[in-house]
Amino acid sequence: xxxxxxxxxxxxxxxxxxxxxxxxxxxxxxxxxxxxxxxxxxxxxxxxxxxxxxxxxxxxxxxxxxxxxxxxxxxxxxxxxxxxxxxxxxxxxxxxxxxxx
Amino acid sequence: xxxxxxxxxxxxxxxxxxxxxxxxxxxxxxxxxxxxxxxxxxxxxxxxxxxxxxxxxxxxxxxxxxxxxxxxxxxxxxxxxxxxxxxxxxxxxxxxxxxxxxxxxxxxxxxxxxxxxxxxxxxxxxxxxxxxxxxxxxxxxxxxxxxxxxxxxxxxxxxxxxxxxxxxxxxxxxxxxxxxxxxxxxxxxxxxxxxxxxxxxxxxxxxxxxxxxxxxxxxxxxxxxxxxxxxxxxxxxxxxxxxxxxxxxxxxxxxxxxxxxxxxxxxxxxxxxxxxxxxxxxxxxxxxxxxxxxxxxxxxxxxxxxxxxxxxxxxxxxxxxxxxxxxxxxxxxxxxxxxxxxxxxxxxxxxxxxxxxxxxxxxxxxxxxxxxxxxxxxxxxxxxxxxxxxxxxxxxxxxxxxxxxxxxxxxxxxxxxxxxxxxxxxxxxxxxxxxxxxxxxxxxxxxxxxxxxxxxxxxxxxxxxxxxxxxxxxxxxxxxxxxxxxxxxxxxxxxxxxxxxxxxxxxxxxxxxxxxxxxxxxxxxxxxxxxxxxxxxxxxxxxxxxxxxxxxxxxxxxxxxxxxxxxxxxxxxxxxxxxxxxxxxxxxxxxxxxxxxxxxxxxxxxxxxxxxxxxxxxxxxxxxxxxxxxxxxxxxxxxxxxxxxxxxxxxxxxxxxxxxxxxxxxxxxxxxxxxxxxxxxxxxxxxxxxxxxxxxxxxxxxxxxxxxxxxxxxxxxxxxxxxxxxxxxxxxxxxxxxxx
Ligand SMILES: Nc1nc2c(ncn2[C@@H]2O[C@H](COP(=O)(O)OP(=O)(O)O)[C@@H](O)[C@H]2O)c(=O)[nH]1
Ligand SMILES: [Mg+2]
Numbered sequence: 001x002x003x004x005x006x007x008x009x010x011x012x013x014x015x016x017x018x019x020x021x022x023x024x025x026x027x028x029x030x031x032x033x034x035x036x037x038x039x040x041x042x043x044x045x046x047x048x049x050x051x052x053x054x055x056x057x058x059x060x061x062x063x064x065x066x067x068x069x070x071x072x073x074x075x076x077x078x079x080x081x082x083x084x085x086x087x088x089x090x091x092x093x094x095x096x097x098x099x100x101x
Numbered sequence: 102x103x104x105x106x107x108x109x110x111x112x113x114x115x116x117x118x119x120x121x122x123x124x125x126x127x128x129x130x131x132x133x134x135x136x137x138x139x140x141x142x143x144x145x146x147x148x149x150x151x152x153x154x155x156x157x158x159x160x161x162x163x164x165x166x167x168x169x170x171x172x173x174x175x176x177x178x179x180x181x182x183x184x185x186x187x188x189x190x191x192x193x194x195x196x197x198x199x200x201x202x203x204x205x206x207x208x209x210x211x212x213x214x215x216x217x218x219x220x221x222x223x224x225x226x227x228x229x230x231x232x233x234x235x236x237x238x239x240x241x242x243x244x245x246x247x248x249x250x251x252x253x254x255x256x257x258x259x260x261x262x263x264x265x266x267x268x269x270x271x272x273x274x275x276x277x278x279x280x281x282x283x284x285x286x287x288x289x290x291x292x293x294x295x296x297x298x299x300x301x302x303x304x305x306x307x308x309x310x311x312x313x314x315x316x317x318x319x320x321x322x323x324x325x326x327x328x329x330x331x332x333x334x335x336x337x338x339x340x341x342x343x344x345x346x347x348x349x350x351x352x353x354x355x356x357x358x359x360x361x362x363x364x365x366x367x368x369x370x371x372x373x374x375x376x377x378x379x380x381x382x383x384x385x386x387x388x389x390x391x392x393x394x395x396x397x398x399x400x401x402x403x404x405x406x407x408x409x410x411x412x413x414x415x416x417x418x419x420x421x422x423x424x425x426x427x428x429x430x431x432x433x434x435x436x437x438x439x440x441x442x443x444x445x446x447x448x449x450x451x452x453x454x455x456x457x458x459x460x461x462x463x464x465x466x467x468x469x470x471x472x473x474x475x476x477x478x479x480x481x482x483x484x485x486x487x488x489x490x491x492x493x494x495x496x497x498x499x500x501x502x503x504x505x506x507x508x509x510x511x512x513x514x515x516x517x518x519x520x521x522x523x524x525x526x527x528x529x530x531x532x533x534x535x536x537x538x539x540x541x542x543x544x545x546x547x548x549x550x551x552x553x554x555x556x557x558x559x560x561x562x563x564x565x566x567x568x569x570x571x572x573x574x575x576x577x578x579x580x581x582x583x584x585x586x587x588x589x590x591x592x593x594x595x596x597x598x599x600x601x602x603x604x605x606x607x608x609x610x611x612x613x614x615x616x617x618x619x620x621x622x623x624x625x626x627x628x629x630x631x632x633x634x635x636x637x638x639x640x641x642x643x644x645x646x647x648x649x650x651x652x653x654x655x656x657x658x659x660x661x662x663x664x665x666x667x668x669x670x671x672x673x674x675x676x677x678x679x680x681x682x683x684x685x686x687x688x689x690x691x692x693x694x695x696x697x698x699x700x701x702x703x704x705x706x707x708x709x710x711x712x713x714x715x716x717x718x719x720x721x722x723x724x725x726x727x728x729x730x731x732x733x734x735x736x737x738x739x740x741x742x743x744x745x746x747x748x749x750x751x752x753x754x755x756x757x758x759x760x761x762x763x764x765x766x767x768x769x770x771x772x773x774x775x776x777x778x779x780x781x782x783x784x785x786x787x788x789x790x791x792x793x794x795x796x797x798x799x800x801x802x803x804x805x806x807x808x809x810x811x812x813x814x815x816x817x818x819x820x821x822x823x824x825x826x827x828x829x830x831x832x833x834x835x836x837x838x839x840x841x
Contacts, residue, residue, distance in 0.1 A: 046397075047569075050190035051649055052225040054401050062425070066434045067536030071652065076253065077222055078428075078652035080532045082539060085649065 024089040131182035136211035141188025149185035164567035196569035212292040220250040224408035267299040338381035456509035463505035499687025523658035542637025544573035554584025588735035600784035682734035719786030719833030793825030
């Protein structure tokens with residue numbers, strides 16, 4: 001079994017500075033990104049992991065609520081997040097623009 | 102049957118179907134016990150209903166089932182007990198409903214655990230499957246929602262999955278009963294040990310972790326020789342899992358995985374149990390600090406590997422186009438709110454317009470004809486006046502009134518609501534409202550419990566179990582009463598029709614009344630936000646916790662099934678409750694109107710005493726007394742009000758002291774009330790007070806059961822009354838100032 005597929009840390013406690021600090025909250029609609037890490041203590045990260053927000057997975061913001069909370073599409077399902085949560089998800093841009101599936 | 106859904110048992114499907122005998126409620130004795138586990142909203146309750154013939158509520162949103170339901174069926178001459186569990190994403194329970202599920206899987210000693218899996222979200226669902234496989238090898242996986250998977254271009258290979266997992270995998274579509282016979286056959290064989298399973302177990306962990314596990318396992322096995330997977334227990338103990346530690350302390354762990362539920366074993370001695378905990382604590386010190394992450398990651402990556410092996414995606418680009426279009430509207434910045442209001446208004450309007458005719462027919466049948474007829478019989482049998490009055494004018498009329506007023510609107514409202522729920526609209530409402538709940542310091546899922554409260558506040562209070570933070574759950578419990586429940590909106594509708602709808606031209610009357618009722622319902626929502634905000638700034642201080650909510654795909658509701666279920670279950674249960682409360686209330690009303698002290702009835706004494714308070718609040722003594730009488734059930738406020746009005750104003754529309762009656766028409770009811778001194782202010786105040794007063798007795802009891810705290814029950818009871826008094830007082834003063 002390939003346990004190295006997700007060698008990146010699931011949870012990072014210290015926020016990273018500079019280039020690595022792109023957050024899901026900053027991503028425009030329909031830009032697909034890859035989740036790098038979750039910058040939250042484990043108790044708070046666990047429910048997200050359980051709902052499929054795993055480092056390495058592809059996320060695509062598909063909608064923003066009137067108050068700026070995003071709905072993201074992951075693995076074909078829709079997940080409504082709060083803005084603060086989205087700001088704790090460190091992501092990496094995948095090259096091409098995609099329309100929401 | 103779909104091509105993908107064929108497996109080894111397919112050939113004998115016919116035979117199996119015939120051998121299923123639905124037994125309904127839970128038996129006292131059973132041959133084996135089946136637990137239904139799985140992620141939320143994957144169809145567990147649907148499978149349960151298919152098996153037992155019961156009608157456990159299903160709904161297209163995560164968190165529909167919060168308590169465990171039990172049922173039974175017969176299969177091949179065996180009695181089988183089935184337990185439907187709340188959904189859970191993992192065995193590390195967060196909220197109370199997840200704890201119910203976790204505890205049953207761990208300690209309920211099922212003979213076989215059927216894990217229902219969503220075929221369209223295989224990877225995420227497999228996390229739970231793998232965790233359950235760690236603790237028991239008696240597992241069958243039911244790969245549900247194969248129809249949706251096909252529609253969305255996802256192909257899953259059940260055979261491959263079965264090979265990877267090492268336990269039977271049965272594909273199917275629970276809603277259409279596809280795969281259920283095969284599931285039964287597999288569960289039967291596994292439960293009775295006729296089919297061996299070789300469950301997938303996680304391979305080696307990191308060396309440090311492995312080392313610690315290896316040293317803890319012998320200690321666990323020495324003290325609890327019966328435990329089926331000591332490696333898992335060791336790992337959980339190293340993780341400081343509270344439930345497992347608790348099970349060690351109590352000795353309950355010895356029962357884990359034992360399948361003969363008849364013989365209880367003595368737990369190991371206390372010092373031995375303590376030894377296990379001490380060993381775990383010692384070893385935990387030697388582990389790396391990120392140990393927990395490593396273990397979690399291990400499970401997730403295994404789930405990913407297996408999912409990738411068993412599924413092919415993107416045969417057709419996943420077809421959620423319709424869902425997305427609809428979401429563009431229903432959760433849109435611009436249209437989301439107006440559409441929500443419009444849907445609410447249409448539901449109320451259909452209820453008001455649709456209920457008119459059947460309500461009048463029932464009233465004619467039960468009251469005009471039925472009551473007269475019964476009176477005739479009583480007279481013919483020369484029953485004493487007081488017995489006849491007590492039974493027929495008190496008890497019978499109260500019951501008849503409740504039935505004719507409650508049944509038609511409920512029979513329309515509940516199915517409409519259930520259709521929306523089944524379609525998947527509720528989580529969208531939660532999403533639309535979440536930002537407001539966040540500002541109020543409350544949990545986004547409170548929107549879901551609020552919606553349940555529109556049906557019944559007691560149900561709404563139980564539904565708060567989906568909220569994992571105790572602080573936010575308490576806020577949701579305390580404020581649930583601001584959802585206008587079905588016991589109250591017949592009052593709203595009647596008063597709105599008489600006093601507000603009548604202000605508009607008659608073609609628009611229904612719409613204007615519906616708008617007034619929606620206005621009151623909205624005010625309730627505003628009150629819910631305001632009081633949540635106040636609570637979270639004062640006694641229940643704290644930050645809103647993060648929240649994530651799955652928005653399930655829209656699913657076409659099954660119309661006939663929904664009609665049937667909501668009519669039989671919800672409507673009849675609520676109606677029955679109303680009748681049960683109306684009977685004693687009718688009796689009490691008759692008694693207080695007929696027992697006199699100093700030549701004046703008890704009721705009249707009370708009314709004149711309460712009148713000054715009532716006037717201050719824009720109402721009158723009659724209404725206040727009716728609210729006291731109606732504490733057990735809100736449904737009987739209006740009949741009581743009418744009866745007392747006749748009594749005190751000496752109007753001629755009624756039928757004598759203590760007789761509840763239905764006036765022939767809404768207009769006549771209006772005339773009577775106006776003769777009793779009612780104005781538009783009285784009507785508005787009554788509508789406000791009906792929204793803002795104490796919960797009914799059932800809800801109060803439920804709050805106590807859920808919070809286990811007399812203090813919070815008192816807060817939840819008094820807060821709305823205090824608000825109601827304040828609001829009505831202010832409205833009355835301002836109104837009178839403006840009118841003067
Ligand atoms: N299309 C489809 N929908 C299903 C199937 N099984 C269940 N559902 C729907 O999925 C939703 C959730 O079902 P429910 O039994 O309440 O799930 P639970 O939360 O796991 O108990 C309901 O709206 C069901 O009607 C199925 O096989 N196919
Ligand atoms: Mg359920």
